[in-house]
Amino acid sequence: MKPGSFFKKAAAAPHIIWSVMFIVFPLLFVIYFAFTDNYGNFTFDNLTGLSVYTNTFILSIGFALIATVVCLLIGYPLAYFISRTDPTKQKILVLLIMLPMWINLLIRTYSLMSLLDNGGLINGLLQTFGLSKIKMVGTSGAVILGMIYDFLPYMVLPIYTTMSKLDKRYIEAAYDLGCNNRQVISKVVMPLTVPGVISGITMVFVPSISTFYISQKLGGGTFDLIGDTIERQFQNEITYNTGAAISLIMMVLILISLAVMNKFADSDEEGGIIV
């Protein structure tokens, strides 16, 4: 062994030990709990018993899908327009998009709730104009709006990042070859920004499908999403096993969809989380 090759080999060791202990083992515990009962006996009951939660799963997936699609429809043009403004303005706009990402999710959800609440600003304004109050908190619309509001920046930023890296000469070439504006966008800009769109979709869909704070605050307790269900199971030791089973199913679903999407994106870049 050459002197010093030990240092090179050992450098990653603390991380490897840490990852095994605190990433791999915990996941093994999820699997263990999902397949055992309260007394530690092997069972499939937790997983087969999940059919009770079919509606919860469908509702959560539906909400998350709607929120993701709306974020994409709002966010894609926004990212495009931002990338077309002049550089100084662009810097400020990107900062403004990042600002909400740095503000805690609880705070943003809470601020939205203070607008939509029965005693909130919007209903207050409606009353001063002599209109009747609208019940917003507790509707599915409010929950989906919360998801869109909270996660929109996570859609815009990765798309913007791929757009700003896009070689301007492709666009010029397309114009030279006779494309009009619409064709340039649909045939050049869109295909080249697919990786950004994919990481944007992931960064909106995953937190949307697993949220519980948004549905607690804006759903007013009327909606039970997967996140709420998992959270409730872990408040009581008796239902840990069911909670682990739901977590396992959700994790497997998400990892499969991520793998499928990454096949389309064929890039190992992590979008624009780190700027």
Next chain:
Amino acid sequence: MKILSRIYIALIFFLLFAPIIVLAVFSFNTSGSTTQFAGLSFKWYAELFRDSVAIKALQNSLFLAVTSSLIATVIGTLAAFGIDKMRNRKLKGAIKSVTNIPMMNPDIVTGVSMMLLFVALGSILHLSESLGRTSMLIAHVTFNLPYVILSVLPKFKQMDPHLSEAALDLGCTPTQTFFRVELPSVMSGVVSGLMLAFTLSLDDFVISHFVSSPDFVTLPLYVYNQTAHEVKYSMYALCTIIVAAVLVLLLLINFVGSDNRKKKSKRVIKEV
């Protein structure tokens, strides 16, 4: 078209910030109401600062953010160095995939899985309290690690390998080479990893929610507990303070960042 796109940008940003601005305005309201602004006062701020639980939560949050980001940066930087030098491709791939798990997994699953580990360890070791400060610190280091590695690893890849070879030829030991040549050349990645880890730790709610105990509450957990039942105007004040702090920090980083860039470009010009 240009006007339309401007209106669009303005509209989205307005919607994005309107709730936060409303929250900030009403945090200065005399009366406890979100509809009528009765007059300017700091009474909710005063109430917040009298709340010893809030102060304790802030201390806990800062302690956790500082320690977890430092530990994650040390382990993560060493790991990035080790991974970069690794020849065994399969092992390299496996380590990278495992490292990415907390980033890909929904936070709730990471939180739940760590909670199960700590609870199980607690019952095996007969601990009276399995969740608390230690479990929080471990959890925060764990979810910070991938982000540190993600910011440092590319810097190692970009590094000119001849530099470390030259250092070795000139008689440095590999450890000296690491500290005198390799570490300085990846420093920008290390610093941005550290800052990212710090903010992620300060911001985390979901994972903390599962691995904390009532006697170790961080700021986001405090906000969660306080907003669980009714509208609390001192929370408006706290939220406003946090948003203001974030804004200042972000502006500061941008100024410092651009300053560094200027310095660097100057140095390059000199060298040329």
